[in-house]
Amino acid sequence: MLKAVIVLLMLALVASLGSGFYFLMKDQGDKTQRRTMHSLGVRLTLAICLVAVIVYGVATGQLGHGNPWDAGLKTDTSRQSSSE
Numbered sequence: 001m002l003k004a005v006i007v008l009l010m011l012a013l014v015a016s017l018g019s020g021f022y023f024l025m026k027d028q029g030d031k032t033q034r035r036t037m038h039s040l041g042v043r044l045t046l047a048i049c050l051v052a053v054i055v056y057g058v059a060t061g062q063l064g065h066g067n068p069w070d071a072g073l074k075t076d077t078s079r080q081s082s083s084e
Contacts, residue, residue: 002057009050016043 020039027033057063 002053002062005053006050006057009046009053013043013046013050016046 016039020036020043023033023035023039027035054063
């Protein structure tokens, strides 16, 4: 469930980035239009929410790493017991 929220937030970030680019190109030189700044604010809010969700997931143990190169760092107690 948490990974789905992260994916949705990432997609929303990409959509906000695209809308900000569109507004930047559409409102070139018009000082009365603030849509680009509003898009930046939305993107910043989404990024803060994404970081908060990732920190929450790591803190609760729902998110972790299963990298194959980290397998040697864990101590294997069953291997030590059988050799004794």
